[in-house]
Amino acid sequence: MSLYSALYAGVAGLGAEATAMAVVADNISNINTIGYKGNDIQFRTLVSDGRARSAYTAGGVMAAPQALISKQGLLQASSNTTDLGIEGGGFFVVRETLNGNDVAFTRAGSFRPDEFGFLRNAAGMYLQGWRLDSFGEFTNTGNVQALTPVRVSDLTGAAAPSTKIDIRANLQSTAPLHTGAYAVGDIASGTIEPSFSRSFDIYDAQGTSHRVTMAYVRTGANTWQGELFAEPASDVTAAGGVLASGELRFNPDGSLIKDDAVYTSGFFDPVAITWANGAGSVPLRLGLGENGTISGLSQFGSESAMIAATTDGGVLGNIASIQVSEAGVLSAVFDNGVTRPVFQLPVATFPNPDGLTRISGNAYLLSDRSGNASIDIAGALGAGKIRSSTLEASTVDLAQEFSNMIRFQRAYSASSKIITTVDEMLAEVSNLKR
Incomplete structure (x- = not known):
């Protein structure tokens, strides 16, 4: 009967608003996470019978989280030359392990040399690039598996x-x-x-x-x-x-x-x-x-x-500093004044970046909704430019999240009120036999 459908609709409302509150919690907790892309929450109706005339069966609601991965965050200045931000579309190519095939994509550009000289971000992911030959050239085959971990310390003393x-x-x-x-x-x-x-x-x-x-x-x-x-x-x-x-x-x-x-x-x-x-x-x-x-x-x-x-x-002597051009050319500056281009950093773009799959470490994986990755030099074919000594801030708007929190809390209370009201009505029905 319709009364039970109202009960189920109230339960669906509780679940949808709880999901919405989880999205808000995730956004607020990552407000200071470099390169974090906030998520939006939308709702969609559930309809049991759209042809009803004299009787109505409630369907309820379902939460529909929306990824806002393509949204550009504010680029903030940093004192470290290996802190990298992308102005425009695209992602850095990274790997979770040094020699693995687990390619991922991220906007979190807080890269630092580790104890072996490899550039890794705060999530421990290894930055990938094309190693340049003695003429400063490379071959782009379009294959992300052809990229190698960016390491500059092995040039010391060479x-x-x-x-x-x-x-x-x-x-x-x-x-x-x-x-x-x-x-x-x-x-x-x-x-x-x-x-x-x-x-x-x-x-x-x-x-x-x-x-x-x-x-x-x-x-x-x-x-x-x-x-x-x-x-x-x-x-x-x-x-x-x-x-x-x-x-x-x-x-x-x-x-x-x-x-x-x-x-x-x-x-x-x-x-x-x-x-x-x-x-x-x-x-x-x-x-x-x-x-x-x-x-x-x-x-x-x-x-x-x-x-x-x-x-x-x-x-070459010892490396004094590392420079990265807006085109993504990473050069080592040695203490004798010699500058040598070492790596070309690619920027990966997607037909639908909002369709990427999120993973831990503020990174993303390919999915059937994102389309295949296209890797090019920065600033070419829709790829954004790389800005050295900058970091992309989180796209979360704290004021908006607090407003959403109030809305979702009120809606959750209203959905719980539906359940208690229906419970009272069902109690009345049960009392008819007395």
Whole structure:
């Protein structure tokens, strides 16, 4: 009879309001949890018979908690460079164990090095990333299982071979013109005096320093010949110490021509070096600028001069600090001033982040409602930017939670009143037999 359905509806109301109060309790208790996403509570009706006309059967109510995982929390400043926040959509990729396959996702970016140098957050989860090669590059296969735990302490005391020489220099357009014959090695041997030269210190894989010189001689209108050679030549196995040579051409406006359709030059190719001491090396890239620009070499009437030059490599020493760019490049800064990119941190995005499954430790797992994860560098394809020295605060609004607490408490009392009232009515029915 309808009276019993009213009793059941009251019980359903008690259960729904109790669930709602549990959501409020969870939100309030996590108000200071970094990266916590508050939950909302909605209610949905239960209908026993929607076609009723003369009689009505109560169905009751059911709680419907709603995850607000996609809601952005306030980014707050931190004094630790490995405290990371995401401005925009996406999640850090983490693992609960060091070598496990238990990939999870989180916005809790309070990462600190543990005793082995791995970055872990307050829940003990290991931050994952792509380890960069000697050229600062990586391959994104889209597979989260290809990510490795972020660890920087294993670089302490290591040596890194030089991978690049980037220069910004001007070659004087009115420099004396060399009109005689030229053969590879003439500049290195001193047979031809260069119009301009500059020396650099580069390093092999054992951290040993070597001196190389980049020299140029003007051979025609808007045309130069360049050589890169070791000093002394005995440092390398190449004949005469010559590591690279080639022609350089410039446009009438003084910008560099770097176009294989116009001419090819060995001076633009990576330089393979074989050290005489047996130390390892990697191909050396000569950053001479881009085609049609003055970003590297240029040719103007002013005096030949080196404007800026950078090289890398050497004995790394001890790590002084860690830096993370907004694109997610994690670099180690060593006490000798060398900065080396070590990891690229990915940001994982989902078609429906609110459909993720919550787990302990303020992290989430894939579900059929969330869709598959897409991992990209920060700031690309909808992924948010990574902010170093920031932490995302909890999204819980304390005033709103207290208001909800009052509402749910009143509703719980009202549902209990339904039960006591129905009980009295059933007692009246029981008394009819007397």
